Amino acid sequence: MIYRLDRRFVLQAVGVNLLIAGLALWLALVAGTLWLALLGVAVAVAMMGRAVLLWVRPPAVARTTGEGIVLGGPLTVKQVEVTWTEVEGVSFDEQRFYLDRGEKVLAFPMAYAGARGPELLRDVYDRLNTAHGYERFELG
Structure with missing residues (x-):
């Protein structure tokens, strides 16, 4: 049997991932170069995906x-x-x-x-x- 982490503990990790995603999007908006903007968007998408994965399937x-x-x-x-x-x-x-x-x-x-x-x-x-x-x- 597998017992997964209760959601009240997962919520903190989800919040940290969303915070990092928000900072990465901010970086993408104020970036001076296209590559830095693309990097910010890629990090934001990855962190949002990880947050959703943590919520749907806790460790x-x-x-x-x-x-x-x-x-x-x-x-x-x-x-x-x-x-x-x-x-x-x-x-x-x-x-x-x-x-x-x-x-x-x-x-x-x-x-x-x-x-x-x-x-x-x-x-x-x-x-x-x-x-x-x-x-x-x-x-x-």
Whole structure:
């Protein structure tokens, strides 16, 4: 399963892209040469396209497979890959869920997944139990 970044976090990136597009269009209007004007228009079109792409298809923040989970990605935290068998414990509170890997505990903000946060948590528990072959982890 792929869980995408909630729109409230994407909105900031969309705004930055549109701001850069506006500045590039301004450069195109006041440019003294044709090449500089064309460069400004090209940058503006690229940034507007990127803003639309971010809005339509936000970047993934979590990917679950039968082997493990990948957390993080563009616009969030550094990407970390964890296999289900290296997870020793899992817990959650209202804001985050925690994967205990023995030497490290990874905290992942549920807000990144937005309304799909509870679905992500259920998916993590189900996949952990499947990987361990029995119902070891229970969702509280």
